[in-house]
Amino acid sequence: AQSVTQLGSHVSVSEGALVLLRCNYSSSVPPYLFWYVQYPNQGLQLLLKYTSAATLVKGINGFEAEFKKSETSFHLTKPSAHMSDAAEYFCAVTPFGNEKLTFGTGTRLTIIP
Amino acid sequence: GAVVSQHPSRVICKSGTSVKIECRSLDFQATTMFWYRQFPKQSLMLMATSNEGSKATYEQGVEKDKFLINHASLTLSTLTVTSAHPEDSSFYICSAYRGGEDTQYFGPGTRLTVL
Numbered sequence: 001a002q003s004v005t006q007l008g009s010h011v012s013v014s015e016g017a018l019v020l021l022r023c024n025y026s027s028s029v030p031p032y033l034f035w036y037v038q039y040p041n042q043g044l045q046l047l048l049k050y051t052s053a054a055t056l057v058k059g060i061n062g063f064e065a066e067f068k069k070s071e072t073s074f075h076l077t078k079p080s081a082h083m084s085d086a087a088e089y090f091c092a093v094t095p096f097g098n099e100k101l102t103f104g105t106g107t108r109l110t111i112i113p
Numbered sequence: 114g115a116v117v118s119q120h121p122s123r124v125i126c127k128s129g130t131s132v133k134i135e136c137r138s139l140d141f142q143a144t145t146m147f148w149y150r151q152f153p154k155q156s157l158m159l160m161a162t163s164n165e166g167s168k169a170t171y172e173q174g175v176e177k178d179k180f181l182i183n184h185a186s187l188t189l190s191t192l193t194v195t196s197a198h199p200e201d202s203s204f205y206i207c208s209a210y211r212g213g214e215d216t217q218y219f220g221p222g223t224r225l226t227v228l
Binding site: 032034036041042043044045046049051090096097098099100101103104105106 | 117119144145147155156157159162172204206208210212214215216217218219220221222224
């Protein structure tokens with residue numbers, strides 16, 4: 001069985017500051033891990049994914065995430081926040097790409113001007 | 114990235130009526146599509162897995178006779194909410210699995226309001 005825990009339902013950072021969104025997972029098999037972003041009243045857009053290749057994954061819009069097996073973590077970071085980054089972010093896990101995704105509860109990111 | 118569309122984007126209906134939502138993969142073929150439901154300010158919960166040419170697999174607690182899923186082609190899956198009631202009001206999002214990238218891509222969602 002898989003599960004995801006996202007610490008912090010709300011995160012606020014100043015424009016230009018580091019963004020760090022936390023995700024810890026539980027999986028009985030080597031996982032596929034994803035970060036998706038959701039803007040209000042829209043679907044989910046894929047930011048990046050980990051599928052057992054490089055542990056440091058680079059995604060779109062300057063985001064990246066590092067898979068740490070020893071810590072069962074897949075935290076999302078961005079060096080410098082932009083106003084357009086304000087959205088809801090979901091971490092998700094699956095044992096295989098074509099199986100259901102198990103989502104975390106989401107983190108709402110607010111950017112302070 | 115791959116493109117997945119949903120139609121309609123918003124629908125308002127009266128209690129007791131049925132509503133059909135379409136999910137299409139526009140630039141790839143998807144043998145597997147998924148239907149999720151999202152309540153306000155909450156995460157996504159899988160309702161069912163839809164495989165082309167076969168019956169959908171429903172998650173525990175999801176009424177298959179109420180939420181009818183048809184995956185008749187490699188680019189189209191439909192979700193029909195039968196005899197809709199106000200408690201069915203929600204945001205319904207589909208995803209399509211793109212095998213070449215081993216990734217699910219999501220549609221823009223359909224907001225259903227049942228009066």
